[in-house]
Amino acid sequence: MARRLRALNVQAVVAGSPQGLQLTDRLARELGLPGNGAISTAARCDVGAQVEALAACGIAAPRLLRTNSLDRAREWAAFMALPAYVVTAADTGVDVTESVCASPREIGEAWHAVRSTLPARGAGIGVAIREHLYGHRYVVHSISGRGDVAPAHTVTDVWARHRSVTGATDRLELLPQSALMARLLTPYILRVLSALQVSTGPMSCEVVYTPGRGPLLLRATPMPDTSPAGRAVRTTLGSDVYRDTVYGAIHGRVRQPVRSPGPLHLTRVPLLPSADGALDRWLLRTIRYLPTVTHVDAQLMPRVPVTAHVSPGELVLRSSAERAVEADYRVIRAIEQLGLYAGGCS
Missing domain, CATH: 3.30.1490 (Dna Ligase; domain 1)
Structure with missing residues (x-):
C-alpha cells in the first residue's frame, strides 16, 4: 500500500475511523510524511497509557x-x-x-x-x-500540525458538559474564547498533547475540573465528532476537521477557525427519554420551530421508537442572545415531560 501511495505523491495521511489510526501512523512513517510515532499511537488510544504519559511528565492525572x-x-x-x-x-x-x-x-x-x-x-x-471525580466537565477540541521545530497545537473550541441526575449528557454549551475556563483549560491541554506526543491530527479531550486539584484528563480521543450534530456545529464554527488536519500536516501550522463577529451562543441538546415510547408528531414539530433551533438530527421523525435513557438524537441551538438559547432549552425539556415520547399512544 505504501508503494502505491508514494507513486501518487500523497502528501498527508489522515485516519477516518479509530480502526484506522495504527495503519495511518504506520503509513505516514513509511512514506516519510508528518505523522504520529508509535508511542503516540498507544497513548492516544488507551486511557491507561494516557495516565502513565501524563504522570511521567509531572502532569496531574486521575488515579x-x-x-x-x-x-x-x-x-x-x-x-x-x-x-x-x-x-x-x-x-x-x-x-x-x-x-x-x-x-x-x-x-x-x-x-x-x-x-x-x-x-x-x-x-x-x-x-x-x-x-470517581466530582467537578464540572469540559470537552476541549484541538488540531495539531507538525510545526517548524516542534508540533504546533491549536485549541479550536471548548465546551461545558452539563450532566443530568443520571450522569447522561444534558447539554453541551460552547464557551466564549475569552471565558475564564477556556483560558484556564487551554494551557493544560497543550501540556497534555505534548505529553501524549501528538504531532498531527485532531484530539477531543474530556476534562473534569476538581476543587483543589484543578483540571484532570478523563479521556483523550484522537477522532473528530462526525455525528450529524457535530457536523452542524463545525459548519457553524466555519471549520472542517479533516481539511484542517491535512493543512496542518502539510504546512506545519493549523488555521484557527474565524468566528462571526458578535456574541455566539451555541448549545447541543440531546433528547433524553425517561421511558420507552415513540416521538409525538405535533410536539416534535413544536420543537423544530423554536426560534433558536438550527439543527435537528434527521432520524428524529414522528412515531420513531425511543428507548429509555438512550438519546435518539440531538438538537443544536444558536443565537446571539444567551437568554434565548436558555429559554428554548427549558421549553424542550418541558415538552419532553408533556409527552414528546408518547407518540405511539394515539
Missing part, C-alpha cells in the same frame, strides 16, 4: 488502573479506599456507558456490564477502573 482482571480491580479499589469509582473501557475508541460504583459487588456488576458492550475484539481491549 486509574487498566487491567483484564476483575479480582485485580477489586484489590486495587480496596487498597485505594476511595469513596467511589468509575468502570469504563480502556480503549478510547470504544464508547460505553460509564458506571459509578462504591462496593465490590457494584464494581463486579459494572465490570460485566462494560465487558458485555465491548466489540468482538474486546478480549484484548481491557477495562479501566478510575477514581
Whole structure:
C-alpha cells in the first residue's frame, strides 16, 4: 500500500475511523510524511497509557488502573479506599456507558456490564477502573500540525458538559474564547498533547475540573465528532476537521477557525427519554420551530421508537442572545415531560 501511495505523491495521511489510526501512523512513517510515532499511537488510544504519559511528565492525572482482571480491580479499589469509582473501557475508541460504583459487588456488576458492550475484539481491549471525580466537565477540541521545530497545537473550541441526575449528557454549551475556563483549560491541554506526543491530527479531550486539584484528563480521543450534530456545529464554527488536519500536516501550522463577529451562543441538546415510547408528531414539530433551533438530527421523525435513557438524537441551538438559547432549552425539556415520547399512544 505504501508503494502505491508514494507513486501518487500523497502528501498527508489522515485516519477516518479509530480502526484506522495504527495503519495511518504506520503509513505516514513509511512514506516519510508528518505523522504520529508509535508511542503516540498507544497513548492516544488507551486511557491507561494516557495516565502513565501524563504522570511521567509531572502532569496531574486521575488515579486509574487498566487491567483484564476483575479480582485485580477489586484489590486495587480496596487498597485505594476511595469513596467511589468509575468502570469504563480502556480503549478510547470504544464508547460505553460509564458506571459509578462504591462496593465490590457494584464494581463486579459494572465490570460485566462494560465487558458485555465491548466489540468482538474486546478480549484484548481491557477495562479501566478510575477514581470517581466530582467537578464540572469540559470537552476541549484541538488540531495539531507538525510545526517548524516542534508540533504546533491549536485549541479550536471548548465546551461545558452539563450532566443530568443520571450522569447522561444534558447539554453541551460552547464557551466564549475569552471565558475564564477556556483560558484556564487551554494551557493544560497543550501540556497534555505534548505529553501524549501528538504531532498531527485532531484530539477531543474530556476534562473534569476538581476543587483543589484543578483540571484532570478523563479521556483523550484522537477522532473528530462526525455525528450529524457535530457536523452542524463545525459548519457553524466555519471549520472542517479533516481539511484542517491535512493543512496542518502539510504546512506545519493549523488555521484557527474565524468566528462571526458578535456574541455566539451555541448549545447541543440531546433528547433524553425517561421511558420507552415513540416521538409525538405535533410536539416534535413544536420543537423544530423554536426560534433558536438550527439543527435537528434527521432520524428524529414522528412515531420513531425511543428507548429509555438512550438519546435518539440531538438538537443544536444558536443565537446571539444567551437568554434565548436558555429559554428554548427549558421549553424542550418541558415538552419532553408533556409527552414528546408518547407518540405511539394515539
